[in-house]
Amino acid sequence: xxxxxxxxxxxxxxxxxxxxxxxxxxxxxxxxxxxxxxxxxxxxxxxxxxxxxxxxxxxxxxxxxxxxxxxxxxxxxxxxxxxxxxxxxxxxxxxxxxxxxxxxxxxxxxxxxxxxxxxxxxxxxxxxxxxxxxxxxxxxxxxxxxxxxxxxxxxxxxxxxxxxxxx
Amino acid sequence: xxxxxxxxxxxxxxxxxxxxxxxxxxxxxxxxxxxxxxxxxxxxxxxxxxxxxxxxxxxxxxxxxxxxxxxxxxxxxxxxxxxxxxxxxxxxxxxxxxxxxxxxxxxxxxxxxxxxxxxxxxxxxxxxxxxxxxxxxxxxxxxxxxxxxxxxxxxxxxxxxxxxxxxxxxxxxxxxxxxxxxxxxxxxxxxxxxxxxxxxxxxxxxxxxxxxxxxxxxxxxxxxxxxxxxxxxxxxxxxxxxxxxxxxxxxxxxxxxxxxxxxxxxxxxxxxxxxxxxxxxxxxxxxxxxxxxxxxxxxxxxxxxxxxxxxxxxxxxxxxxxxxxxxxxxxxxxxxxxxxxxxxxxxxxxxxxxxxxxxxxxxxxxxxxxxxxxxxxxxxxxxxxxxxxxxxxxxxxxxxxxxxxxxxxxxxxxxxxxxxxxxxxxxxxxxxxxxxxxxxxxxxxxxxxxxxxxxxxxxxxxxxxxxxxxxxxxxxxxxxxxxxxxxxxxxxxxxxxxxxxxxxxxxxxxxxxxxxxxxxxxxxxxxxxxxxxxxxxxxxxxxxxxxxxxxxxxxxxxxxxxxxxxxxxxxxxxxxx
Numbered sequence: 001x002x003x004x005x006x007x008x009x010x011x012x013x014x015x016x017x018x019x020x021x022x023x024x025x026x027x028x029x030x031x032x033x034x035x036x037x038x039x040x041x042x043x044x045x046x047x048x049x050x051x052x053x054x055x056x057x058x059x060x061x062x063x064x065x066x067x068x069x070x071x072x073x074x075x076x077x078x079x080x081x082x083x084x085x086x087x088x089x090x091x092x093x094x095x096x097x098x099x100x101x102x103x104x105x106x107x108x109x110x111x112x113x114x115x116x117x118x119x120x121x122x123x124x125x126x127x128x129x130x131x132x133x134x135x136x137x138x139x140x141x142x143x144x145x146x147x148x149x150x151x152x153x154x155x156x157x158x159x160x161x162x163x164x165x166x167x
Numbered sequence: 168x169x170x171x172x173x174x175x176x177x178x179x180x181x182x183x184x185x186x187x188x189x190x191x192x193x194x195x196x197x198x199x200x201x202x203x204x205x206x207x208x209x210x211x212x213x214x215x216x217x218x219x220x221x222x223x224x225x226x227x228x229x230x231x232x233x234x235x236x237x238x239x240x241x242x243x244x245x246x247x248x249x250x251x252x253x254x255x256x257x258x259x260x261x262x263x264x265x266x267x268x269x270x271x272x273x274x275x276x277x278x279x280x281x282x283x284x285x286x287x288x289x290x291x292x293x294x295x296x297x298x299x300x301x302x303x304x305x306x307x308x309x310x311x312x313x314x315x316x317x318x319x320x321x322x323x324x325x326x327x328x329x330x331x332x333x334x335x336x337x338x339x340x341x342x343x344x345x346x347x348x349x350x351x352x353x354x355x356x357x358x359x360x361x362x363x364x365x366x367x368x369x370x371x372x373x374x375x376x377x378x379x380x381x382x383x384x385x386x387x388x389x390x391x392x393x394x395x396x397x398x399x400x401x402x403x404x405x406x407x408x409x410x411x412x413x414x415x416x417x418x419x420x421x422x423x424x425x426x427x428x429x430x431x432x433x434x435x436x437x438x439x440x441x442x443x444x445x446x447x448x449x450x451x452x453x454x455x456x457x458x459x460x461x462x463x464x465x466x467x468x469x470x471x472x473x474x475x476x477x478x479x480x481x482x483x484x485x486x487x488x489x490x491x492x493x494x495x496x497x498x499x500x501x502x503x504x505x506x507x508x509x510x511x512x513x514x515x516x517x518x519x520x521x522x523x524x525x526x527x528x529x530x531x532x533x534x535x536x537x538x539x540x541x542x543x544x545x546x547x548x549x550x551x552x553x554x555x556x557x558x559x560x561x562x563x564x565x566x567x568x569x570x571x572x573x574x575x576x577x578x579x580x581x582x583x584x585x586x587x588x589x590x591x592x593x594x595x596x597x598x599x600x601x602x603x604x605x606x607x608x609x610x611x612x613x614x615x616x617x618x619x620x621x622x623x624x625x626x627x628x629x630x631x632x633x634x635x636x637x638x639x640x641x642x643x644x645x646x647x648x649x650x651x652x653x654x655x656x657x658x659x660x661x662x663x664x665x666x667x668x669x670x671x672x673x674x675x676x677x678x679x680x681x682x683x684x685x686x687x688x689x690x691x692x693x694x695x696x697x698x699x700x701x702x703x704x705x706x707x708x709x710x711x712x713x714x715x716x717x718x719x720x721x722x723x724x725x726x727x728x729x730x731x732x733x734x735x736x737x738x739x740x741x742x743x744x
Contacts, residue, residue, distance in 0.1 A: 066262060098226065098255050127254030128293070158255060 028132045030116075031161045034085040042166060043085040052133075056080045058115050062140040065152055066130065073117035073136045078109035081116060082164050089164035094135055094156040097127065102156050104135070112146065113138050116159065130157035184366055187359040194355035201352060217330030219262045224323045226256035227316065234313045241298065241305040249309075250293060257289045263326055278326055285319045288312075405471065405490040408480050411453060414440045417480055426469065426492060427461075435464055443475065443488060446713075453477045453486040457713055458493065470497035504704050505576055508629060511636065511701075512574055515600070522566050522599045526559035533559070569596050573632070575625060583734070584624035586665065587614045590658060593631035597639070604639055607653035614658050620665065621734050622712035630705040630716075634669045634727050637701065641673035641724075651723060663733055670726035676718065684718055 030052065034043040055076035063070045082089040092109075095101040108114045117136040118124060125131025134157040139146045230252040237245040264279045292312055298305035399406050399420050405427070408418040416431040428435040439461055444450060446459030456474035463469060473490030480487070512519075537552040573596060590612060601608050638654045651672040658667040676684060687703040709716045714731035 066265075068265070097251060098229070127251060128257040128290075130258055158258065 030133060030159070032081060032084065032164070033162070034089065034164045034166050037165055037167055045084060047084075052076060052118055058113075060113070060115060060117070060136050060138045062136070062138050064136075064139060064155070070140070072121050073115070073134070074119045074122070075115045075117040075133070075136070077113070077115045078104070078135075081162060082109070085164060086166050088166045090167045091165050093163040093165070094159050095161040095163070096156050097158040097160050100156065102135075102154050104154050108137070108154065112142070112151075114154075116162075127158055133157075133159040135159065180366065180370070183362065187362040187366070190355055190359035191363070194352040194359065197352035198356070217327060217334050219259065220323055220327040220330050223256065223259040223263060224320075224327060226252065226259050227319055227323060230256045231313060231316055234309050234316070238306050238309040238313070241300055241302070241309070243300040246297065246300055246305075250297065253289050253293055257286060257293070260286050260289075278322060281322050282319075285316065285322075288315050403492075404473070405488065405492065407488045407490075408478065409440055409486050409488065410483065411486050417485055422492075428464065443471075443490075447473075447475050448486075453484075458711055468494075470494045500704065500707060501576065504626070504629065504708075507701060507704060508573060511632075512570065518600050518603065519566065519570055521603070523563055526563040526566075529559045530556050530563075566599075572625065573628075582623055583619045583621050584627070585616075586618045586620045586627075586731075587612055587616055587658070589624050589627050590631060590656070590667070593628040593635070594656070596628070596632055597635045601635070601639065601654075604642065605652060606639060606642055608635075609653055609655040611655065611657040614660055614665065618660065618665070619734065620712065620731055622708075622731075626708045627712070630708050630729070631667075631669075633701040633705050638669065638671040638673060641671060645674045647673060660733060665731045665733060667729040667731070668726055669728075670721060670724060672723040673725070674723065675720035675725045681718070681720075685716070 028049050030047045032045050032047060033041060035041050052075075057074055058077050059072055059074045061070060061072045078092060082092065090106050091103050092106075093101055093103045104114065114135060114137050117134045118132065120129065120131075125134065135155050137146045137151055137155060139151070145151070230249070233245070233249045233252045237249045260282050263282055264276065292308075296308065298308045402420065403422055405423040406418075406420040407416060407423050409416050414437050416436050419427075419431055419436075424431070427439050442459055442461050447457045448455030454476050458470065458472035461469045461471060470493045471490040472493045473488065475486055475488045478485055478487040533552045533555040537549055537556070540546075540549045540552060569592075572592075594608065594610070598608070635654065642652055653672065655670045656667070657670075658665065660666070685702050685706045706716050709729055709731070712731055714729060716727065716729045718725055718727050720726075
């Protein structure tokens with residue numbers, strides 16, 4: 001009898017854990033690829049949470065069209081990601097979980113300071129909160145340029161894959 | 168001036184100007200605002216709420232499909248996929264009502280509660296109600312979830328359709344906006360612009376008209392001034408403007424220059440001004456009127472009559488003199504006077520003859536007696552007779568002297584003479600005649616013996632003689648006897664005026680001619696006796712002396728009163744002396 005109860009409890013625990021584990025699933029893994037302009041793959045890495053956290057982190061405090069009020073977003077600058085592979089990345093394509101994709105020119109992270117946000121107000125963002133990764137621009141610091149449709153379209157959320165095109 | 172009316176602040180033209188300026192500003196601002204709005208309109212994303220609704224629908228379809236697959240094959244992988252899909256869907260739903268664009272939809276708030284209910288059920292599933300892979304409840308749980316989420320589809324569809332309708336409306340409006348970009352502001356701009364131009368044009372026209380009017384007025388004024396100048400120049404009267412400070416001539420018309428001296432800086436002019444001031448105004452004022460004489464360089468004497476007054480000339484207070492040249496008139500008057508005198512003399516010829524006859528008769532008698540006495544050798548008595556002759560000659564001489572004096576032409580200069588003496592002389596001239604006419608002459612002369620007045624002595628004597636003779640004639644014609652046959656002469660002064668009155672009891676002057684008594688050709692005497700000029704000439708003479716003569720009926724007769732001014736200078740000179 002005691003063994004059955006233990007087994008049921010263990011199973012329940014496993015269910016909970018696996019259920020919880022489903023929320024933090026391997027889709028927190030970010031695939032980063034470097035290709036040449038004609039599509040040939042030059043390099044590829046798969047980064048998990050720890051890898052991402054180990055990178056240089058930057059904070060952006062801003063409002064966005066999809067959130068209420070001002071929040072602090074933090075994550076590695078896109079340049080830091082690009083630096084993990086071959087030099088000379090001219091553009092980056094971000095692909096979301098629902099296969100939506102958008103391409104950013106290099107100026108967006110060298111001049112406009114775009115980051116790949118992981119945390120919002122210090123807490124990891126899950127898919128429902130536009131996580132696990134969200135291309136974030138410091139909108140409030142340059143609203144005339146960034147608070148426009150063009151840049152809103154580039155703020156890809158639920159990113160699962162990044163492709164740098166190296167020239 | 169009509170100018171001030173036009174310059175008043177709220178004149179209609181200024182009002183219109185203000186309104187058009189405001190209109191210009193307003194239209195410029197409106198244009199700018201409209202431009203900004205179109206910019207914003209362009210900036211508004213094509214991704215309107217429809218897009219969000221559409222994306223949510225896609226995710227819903229994907230989620231429902233994933234749930235169906237997991238139902239059939241509840242592996243860990245499929246269940247994970249369900250989780251991912253549901254999370255993505257869940258992330259879309261708040262955007263429908265929460266985001267800026269979502270809120271654009273007019274009815275979105277009514278969908279909010281519906282959507283939020285579905286959100287909560289998704290959250291419930293993801294946060295713990297998810298089945299374990301391979302568990303028997305998996306299928307049932309998933310089926311329930313599927314049923315639950317299917318209810319979301321019509322809601323999303325409704326939102327999508329509302330969004331499409333909204334889009335259509337927006338694009339229709341934007342199209343309209345694009346077609347008629349800024350009609351009102353542009354029209355306003357055009358209107359205010361043209362109004363401004365019109366205003367400027369009207370203003371220019373008005374200004375030019377006003378300028379023309381001003382120029383016209385100025386030329387009219389100049390013409391009027393010229394006319395006035397011409398009038399002044401051609402007036403046969405002396406018109407002079409002088410500066411009282413230094414007695415210099417500021418202006419003299421042609422007549423004046425011809426009369427006094429052609430050069431205004433000639434010393435004659437100063438003399439003239441001094442004479443004028445003495446006679447007309449006195450040293451303190453510039454106002455006065457009267458008459459005076461002036462001797463020119465060549466010796467001829469002018470008689471002038473007129474007035475002087477203050478005038479502003481060349482910005483200063485100066486004196487304006489207007490005088491008529493009465494020289495010829497005076498000469499004519501004097502001639503008449505002389506004629507009158509001579510006629511009077513003529514009248515008095517028999518009386519004069521009678522007077523002279525008396526001493527002559529006495530002389531004759533005395534001479535006859537002297538011859539007798541000489542023949543008798545009575546030398547002592549002879550001397551007395553000779554003395555008698557001498558006296559009578561003297562008497563005759565006096566009479567002749569008086570006649571000569573009387574007949575003499577008057578001096579033309581304005582002189583001064585001792586008044587009481589003149590009165591005495593005048594009386595003595597008619598004394599004999601009064602004696603013969605048995606009229607008593609009563610004198611009450613209360614004047615300082617050295618009282619000097621201005622005027623011409625013989626002329627004044629003439630006046631008194633004239634009055635006395637008139638009185639005598641009146642007695643004669645009225646046939647009055649006794650006590651009443653007397654003439655009273657009184658004279659007195661109060662220091663400012665001298666009053667001489669001559670009263671008779673000869674019946675007075677008839678009421679009908681009382682007012683005309685001093686007019687020329689008024690006479691009560693028969694044609695061969697009276698010229699009718701005596702009193703009018705007398706008045707002229709008295710007036711020339713700046714005096715007045717008047718008459719009134721008193722008691723049984725008439726009283727003539729002569730009032731003369733006491734000349735100030737005369738007294739001053741005497742006092743100083």
